[in-house]
Amino acid sequence: MVAKGMRWYLTAAMSLAPRYEQYVGTGSCGGGGFLRRWMAAISYSPRTITTASNKPPLVSPWLKIPPVGGSHFYSLAENKVKSLLPLSSETTDENDILCIGSSHGWLVFQSRGIDPSIFLSNPITGHRINLPSIHSLYHPPDDVNKRLFSIRSIILSSCPNENDCRVVIIYYSRQGEKLAFCTTSGGLTTSTTWTCLPSPLTDYCNIVYSRNHQLFLALTEDLDMESWDLRDPFSPKRVVIEGLKCEDVEEEWGRKERLSVQHNYLVPDDSSSNGDLFFIHRYVAEHVQPDGSVVDPTESEDHIGEDLPYKTWKFQVFKFDLTDKQLWYLDDSLEDRAIFIGLNQSFLVSAAADFHGLIPNSIYFADDYPLIPDRSFGGHDVGIYNYKDKTLKPCYFPCDPNNIKRIEPCPLWFTPN
Template sequence: MEFRESCCIGSSNGWLVFLEHKAVPFLFNPFKQIKIHLPSVDYLLGLKKMERNEDGEYELDYLKKNQRFFFKVCGKQQVRECFIQKAILSGKPDCNENFSVVLLCNNREEIAYHQRGYNSWTVIDVSHPPYRDIICHKNQLYALSDNNSIEVWDLGGRDYVGRIVNKSDIVLPFPYKSHTKGNSLRGFGTSKFYLVESCDDLLLIVRFIGDYVDFDGTLLTEWDLLTETCTQPKICPYKTCFFHVYQLDFDELKWVEVESLNDRALFLGGNQSVSVSVQSFPNCETNSIYFTDDCWEQMEEDYNYGGHDMGIYNIKDESFKPIYEFSSDKIQPPPCWIIPSAMLESQLGQCVASSPGYKFL
């Protein structure tokens, strides 16, 4: 199939989510070659026009908060940065499930969903925008907000006007270790956050990305770039430096640091975050985080770099290794993880069998 005019905005349950250049999304299963059309998101995003001109630029005309904007962007990833930050599914469309497609959009301020059988998108009534991440698990939607709270909605429940019912609002203290580390590295980079369901536990992954990193892993400031000791070919504009992993203790309402994932591996990036067992994926390294580049706001800032920030992180020894060796550091569009739903289903019994569970600090 031809996807030249489309932008991948998510991966979930073995399906890819694409956005066509006229703001019409669709689902695609690369393993079964099935395509499912979805309702247009032009009204949801306030788009009056989204077209590609002869120069390859995207012309955008949209309304936001009663203000009209018109501008041009060069790449499809910039379109994604502007409008849709994440797209996930609550189920598997190929199994005739009553699934929903959920979007984190409009600068992470809004969450919208489309339920199978309907021809529209509905904006969820949220309480604590903007949001850092969303995930679907057991027909419930979890959203992590910037104020560290987690909102939970029941995707199977509706009120009298058909809106999704808010189930709970959990306010949590931010993990002290990550807070302290972030403060000590302030001015060197930014953090990204991911929610991952793993064997019925809810994990929080904190990923620190240095704004400028030497190839030996040393964090640099903009001032360092001006000194004679730093030469441009040795500088990467942004790069992941470390991860912290936590599990939510629902009884104590706090994040507990995880020392080891045992036989699990995590996959993070532009996809719905996934935990897998290396028993089902023998080529995966245990106790590791596989990550791809999802820094949409920085991918077009540098001519030589973009989409390059990917690798394998070992939680035990805090080491990094490449997934593949690339001849170029400008990788557009960036890779996106996709895992066949049948392989994920085969792991359900393994979660019960892995009795040791996680090791905590």
């Protein structure tokens, strides 16, 4: 007898079979072969990727790669590129749209123009969900049409096909980066406008959703954190969270640390009984020469105006208990987890060793710097950081400074759903 949950997976696999047959350029790993391995994996893998949906993705995460209108993904499990059906012809002009995020198996696109549109697209099913116009925000940025994109980050509380999904964005406003949300249910948008979330905080840099706590958790550049309960969309509830700020781990800071900027991320672990939250520091050297050395353009006239790439080289990870507000530094182990950060909704895989192609105790990172026109670099900062031995390795794209090229649009992590 097949368990109820297993019947759901088998039904889903069968229903998606025609879609997977559209894979091209995968040789013996075409639709049928991939689907057979995909379904075979269901029978022995009880582990899940930690997202807000209670239906786990069935394969290891993919890395979305250019072009923007196509659906090309690098599969970690198979070490090759998969190609799905592209967006419909009305939305494939690469000059008019940009992929700005991913969440729960859906990609997020924004178009540019007089009235920029935002929509969700499932590259596996082909389903599209239009979201409210950016102009419904109370304080849209003055140069909304001139920006490469006007949304810094976007996440979903669940798959938008489920009931009562909440979509939250960090958007650029005249007051800095602020928060707004809308709702979807059953694969349809149930909001006609974005609702701004009132808060004295500004300059948000990261937001995640904790399924265990049923809360959105937002982080600012100043490391202030707050939670939002959006279960009742007509009465959002905000709570300030203390205790997250921490001093850098005691260590000798050298020249490389001083010439680096720090990006911060929240990553929920909904597989843990108490809903642990991970707090991540990402160190990015701003000016790296082809030989890997870091330079300060202000120290020598030789480097003024020189177009040098930035590069991630180090991470620090902390575990934060939302209940007792305690913060612990994780020295050299992520306890078999793999963490994924970038423009995508941050997530982790528990028991990563059970997923083919994943390296336990590693951070898979993608570039989330805004792409600057007329620069030789951007979108290139992609790789795998082994947290145990503190080493870096490439992931599809080269990470050697001597071989770095501009990648547009920025790659991002995607969980097939």
